[in-house]
Amino acid sequence: MVTRGFFSGRRPPSDTDARIPPGQYLEQGFPVLSAGPTPRVRTEDWSFTLKQGPKPIKKWNWAEFNALPQSKMTRDIHCVTAWTKFNTPWQGVMIDDILADAGIEPPTAYTLALSFDGYSTNVPTKDLVTGKAMVALLYEGKAITPDHGGPARLLVPHLYFWKSAKWVNGLQFTERDEPGFWELRGYHMYGDPWREQRYSSDP
């Protein structure tokens, strides 16, 4: 439906068009989205736990986690509030390397990412492994600030950015695809920006 009188608009330059998913616009800044106040997690108090159901598999403290092999990922990210930001540079520990350190293969097809503030988000396990996702520790070479999810956040750049859980403190493998905090509140179970899976009513 063409909107009467809407001609202007900020069309992206044609060379970048193909990198912007439908309904998104290009953002130079880095807006913040979260459900509550920003938790300030001290690295002394930080830990990361891998769980299968309720059962812990392995737990790392900040120093142990930072000693795991680190990788860099520079990716475009897409927020459900319709901004896309190109070439965001992250460094951290690939989920593959976390699993290797725990000495396990992914035990189930689904995962819940858990956060210090009690929030969670679900991601199929296959979207976390084979080089697709990491627990990020640095952004632009510096410690991630608390409002962007520091000290550590999940990075699953090929899904809408709420899946990249801020203040992450663990991954829980689940038998079924269990909705997390935002998914229980109307957001999509998978969240593919290229299929515009924003809300639960989207196909």
Add this chain to the structure above:
Amino acid sequence: MTAEPSPQSPWQAATITRIEKRTPRVTSFWFQPSRPFTHLAGQHVDIRLTAPDGYQARRSYSIASAPEAGGGVELAIERLDDGEVSPFFHDVAAVGDEIELRGPLGGHFIWEEGDGGPILLVGGGSGVVPLMAMVRHRTLRNKAVPVALVFSARIWDEVIFRDELIGLDDRLDGFNLVLTLTREPARRPSDYSRRVDARMIVQAAERLPKAPRLAYVCGSNPFVSAAADALIGAGVPAEIIRTERYGV
């Protein structure tokens, strides 16, 4: 075999039925959706504008009207001069126009009668919009719920819904309005003239009969960060604070 029902597009046309200037920079628009819906106080809709070449821009706008108010969905849109969508509404949109909209959306920044109170609401600028829906909902449904609204605006003339809010405050029925102007002296004896801080939150909460059960903070990202810190500084537990950030 029965045919699969074809999935209905979540987008629908809504007709602008009324336009009213609220402040020099904020105008309210009432929309009559072609498929009417009932929202919850605090929810938003997404708006989508389409140019003749197919280019689309979409933005989120909170619903200002109470769920039980008839007469369509009220959105209060602030004009950002160099923005893409808000100047379109201020300069081009007219009564009778059809605009594409989807919603209601959002399942976290909401207050329902059954959630109880007291509730502490903190809004900056157009961040007051979803809080207004909560205040109106409470006034229409359950005046027993005590409310304190801390509303930060730059100047007196930019206090959105000013007459309505002051009218509600004057009823002394458990709704308390705390205005703070960041670029002008306070006009009412009980108001402030500074940015929201922990002391202001403590004093606002003292107007409630007991500690708030829920707190809602909405506005620009820097406002929400500063105000949420002020709430924490005032001793409001982080678990009861819900935030909505309007982006950059």
